Structure formats: structure tokens, C-alpha cells
Amino acid sequence: MKASAEYRQIFKRNMNTPEEPILLSTAQAAELVGVKIRTWYTWDRLGFVPKPVKIGSKLHWRRDELLAWINEDCPKREDWLYRPGK
Secondary structure, three states: OOHHHHHHHHHHHHHOOOOOOOEEOHHHHHHHHOOOHHHHHHHHHHOOOOOOEEEOOEEEEEHHHHHHHHHOOOOOHHHOOOOOOO
């Protein structure tokens, strides 16, 4: 089995669990923070939110990073340092 096929299977398996997704789409990230998608895109362009993960042409945000960012009072991207597990 090719590596990409393995990753797809793992991703599908993880998405079928009752847990929250690891990566959020733009719409999901905006909803999590409580703003409209247009506002989220503007904030991303201005560097107000954490850096997204780009997969193909799509942008995604790490759920745990967004929650940590909110906990730290939403600093601008240039001031944000994500430290998983802290």
C-alpha cells in the first residue's frame, strides 16, 4: 500500500471517531472562534490568527492550537508561539 493511501485510511478512520477533528476548515475555525468566514479570512490575511496548515489548495487550522491561542488572549501571529502540550 502506498504511503498516501495509508494516510488517507488513517485520516478517514480518525474522522469517524466521536472526537473532534484535529484540523479545522476555514468555516470550522471561524465557527469555533465565533466569527463569519469573511472575518476569518480578513484576520488571516492581516496576521491576526495562527498560521494555517496548507494541504493542496485548502487551508486548515490545528484545533488544539486555536484553543491554546484563545486561552492566551488571541495574540497576533507574529507574537504567537505554539507549544503543544503546555
